[in-house]
Amino acid sequence: MSGLVRDMMELWTAPNISDLFPILSGLGLQGLRKKADECVKKMCGIWDSTIKERRERRGGDHQSNHRDFLDALLDSGFSDEQISLIFVELFAAVSDSTTSTVEWALAELLKNPEAMNKIREELAQQVSEDFVTEENLANLPYLYACVKETLRLHPPAPLLLPHRAIEDCEVMKYTIPKDSQVFVNVWAIARDPTICEKPLSFKPERFLNSSLDYKGYDFQYLPFGSGRKICAGMPMAITQVHLGLASLIHHFEWSLPDTMKPQELDMNEKFGVTLLKLQPLVVIPKARK
CATH class of the missing domain: 1.10.630.10 (Cytochrome P450)
Structure with a gap:
């Protein structure tokens, strides 16, 4: 996990020629955004199944007295994709x-x-x-x-x-x-x-x-x-x-x-x-x- 986060952060902060010449932004000459998106996808894959399982379980008859941050996000109406990206932000930040x-x-x-x-x-x-x-x-x-x-x-x-x-x-x-x-x-x-x-x-x-x-x-x-x-x-x-x-x-x-x-x-x-x-x-x- 830590290695994946570091790779992703290095790609996000690497000098990008598209930042200097916005006219080239659509070309992705260095492939930095594509590589960073691949890292994000791998990270999301770590907990995507857990999010789906929790949502399905909450939709059934099973009710648990134990509530956590994921339950709060589900109660607030966030989609699976939004929750997954929030987790990426949190793990990358700390x-x-x-x-x-x-x-x-x-x-x-x-x-x-x-x-x-x-x-x-x-x-x-x-x-x-x-x-x-x-x-x-x-x-x-x-x-x-x-x-x-x-x-x-x-x-x-x-x-x-x-x-x-x-x-x-x-x-x-x-x-x-x-x-x-x-x-x-x-x-x-x-x-x-x-x-x-x-x-x-x-x-x-x-x-x-x-x-x-x-x-x-x-x-x-x-x-x-x-x-x-x-x-x-x-x-x-x-x-x-x-x-x-x-x-x-x-x-x-x-x-x-x-x-x-x-x-x-x-x-x-x-x-x-x-x-x-x-x-x-x-x-x-x-x-x-």
Whole structure:
């Protein structure tokens, strides 16, 4: 599944000559759209039978007290094709981005021991059970601040999916012709010193008393995009990242291999479908008592 999602996303984001010369769009010279459609078809084939089976079962006498997201979509009148494409959007949105964000967050916390200690103290005060649950997340403001700061420095999609200008317009003295595709560089926005104080520093405290959130209303902070093209998997991704990171810190002590110091940790980036670490994070876990 993950390999299929990555292939599909790479095809969607690959430079397409048809984007530069719209007159050639109908020819499909590179075959990118055809290949991407084939990937989508393969993904849909994974759960198409489940959707059909659930619809047929609901149409019979069988009634179940267990309801899930698929039941909600069926109740809302979505067709099988629409439901299948919604699942494609959700899986594509939270695939690499979730794991890469947790990796970046853990790397930043290892480089900043004070922030790591603050999260540990917060978890010790708020989590009384053996496992971190979704109910605990609402009481972990510093964890939220650390994730927000991670997404500011390392947005999963440094260039948001292209928007198309519906009419001629002018932005900051630049003329944008109608039907132009516009990419928003959220990576550069977040590192602009006129927008953010000490933009290259990892400072979660900047979000503790801030109204900035993930919903895309504030254009200086757009880790998930904005408007109608905002990431469809945002709610799922946010929960997974917070829960995963909190669990890793709550249950394990993390250290760097050999005699490596936190300052020596390689934080260079590799541009791709998602913003990955150039050198994958290598750490040593030790179970906490």
